Amino acid sequence: MPDVTQRDPEETAAALAGWLASRLPEGASPSILEVEAPESNGFSNETILCRAVWQADGEAAERRLVVRVHPTRHLLFLDADFSVQYRVMKALHDTGAGVPLPNLRWYEEDPQWLGVPFFVMDFVDGLVPSDNMPYTMEGWVVDATVEQQSRMWWQGIEALASVHRVDVKGAGLAWLAETPHGKDGLGSQLTYYRHFLDWTARGRHQPVAEAAWQWLLKHRPATESKPVLCWGDSRLGNIIWDDFTPRAVLDWEMATVGPPELELGWWLYFDRQFTEGLGVSRPPGFGGHEETVERYVELLGRPVQDLFYYQVFSGFRFAIVMARLTDLLVGSGVLPADTDMGTNNLATQFVAQLLDLPAPGA
Numbered sequence: 001m002p003d004v005t006q007r008d009p010e011e012t013a014a015a016l017a018g019w020l021a022s023r024l025p026e027g028a029s030p031s032i033l034e035v036e037a038p039e040s041n042g043f044s045n046e047t048i049l050c051r052a053v054w055q056a057d058g059e060a061a062e063r064r065l066v067v068r069v070h071p072t073r074h075l076l077f078l079d080a081d082f083s084v085q086y087r088v089m090k091a092l093h094d095t096g097a098g099v100p101l102p103n104l105r106w107y108e109e110d111p112q113w114l115g116v117p118f119f120v121m122d123f124v125d126g127l128v129p130s131d132n133m134p135y136t137m138e139g140w141v142v143d144a145t146v147e148q149q150s151r152m153w154w155q156g157i158e159a160l161a162s163v164h165r166v167d168v169k170g171a172g173l174a175w176l177a178e179t180p181h182g183k184d185g186l187g188s189q190l191t192y193y194r195h196f197l198d199w200t201a202r203g204r205h206q207p208v209a210e211a212a213w214q215w216l217l218k219h220r221p222a223t224e225s226k227p228v229l230c231w232g233d234s235r236l237g238n239i240i241w242d243d244f245t246p247r248a249v250l251d252w253e254m255a256t257v258g259p260p261e262l263e264l265g266w267w268l269y270f271d272r273q274f275t276e277g278l279g280v281s282r283p284p285g286f287g288g289h290e291e292t293v294e295r296y297v298e299l300l301g302r303p304v305q306d307l308f309y310y311q312v313f314s315g316f317r318f319a320i321v322m323a324r325l326t327d328l329l330v331g332s333g334v335l336p337a338d339t340d341m342g343t344n345n346l347a348t349q350f351v352a353q354l355l356d357l358p359a360p361g362a
Helices: 009-023 083-095 146-164 186-201 207-218 260-273 289-300 307-331 346-354
Strands: 031-036 046-056 059-069 104-108 118-122 228-230 239-242 245-249 256-258
Touching (some): 146 260, 146 289, 207 346, 228 260
Antiparallel strands (some): 031 046, 046 059
16 A cells, blocks of 8 residues: 555655755755654655654754645545646635645655655544545544534545635636636546546446446536535535634645536535445535535535436446556455455445445345
8 A cells, every 4th residue: 555664654754854954044954853754544645754853943843744745555546646636725725715735845856856746735633534434423423412413524525615615716626627627627537537447447347336426417507506616525524623623624636627516516425435335324524415405505505416427426426436456456365355445445345325326236
């Protein structure tokens, strides 16, 4: 898996210290300490945590830093552009868009330091809901009070809406709308994920994903909502929380421009997958889906449509990601070569449930 265990911590510290010296004023004499990898929900980037110490105006300065590194062994997404997440966060930070974000520091293109590009941001202290085991089954979210869960849910919806209220052109993010798969919107997303599925499957049959694809083509909405900035992976597990309030919205590598339903559908889909899909109850403080949509519409300032379609599309997309992840886990020796996880996983199980398809397996 992509973590710091692939790197020698002392060599990594020395490389980062040399790089930081090139960024700071002369005489800063930086040192990098406590290099480690955090527990992570993701598989798309390498993450390094460290503590940096240097001299500033004759006094010692110290910061805990997060270094996000271009994947060196694994490519989870098709045609992934590592720089996107930094560029989007930087634009939002610089324009004061009101989206909770980490403090960004530097982006480094030159591979001489770590072998690949990377960017650095300040560490944000807080808690992140777990995907494994899912936060709906055990841990601090289900152990919280109803009031705390309620605050978490509604604050999360406000964070989501704050992304969608961003002026894309005013923030300098119009470039996100131009993709190799067509102009912004549902069409480019459908094209991208069709190519992603073909790239991942490599001729292997994906019965649930293919059935979902046919359903998506047949039921494609006749009209689309006005596009907004889309975070790309909008869910509770991609937010750092402090006292059940968002401190930082993370993981922008799937950022795009598209209809807001693309994101709200993803949010609702994952809430359902981690409850209905697992046969467990929703945390009692979480808002119901109808009132969630009502609140989101109030925050966005305009109606949404076709949310079931976008939930199915979310499941289709996640089924493709799971198929790709399976290959990476097999290639890493984590799973055996004969695993059926590529076709039989949480995503395909729940999509089959949504569309009344045969279950892909036990």
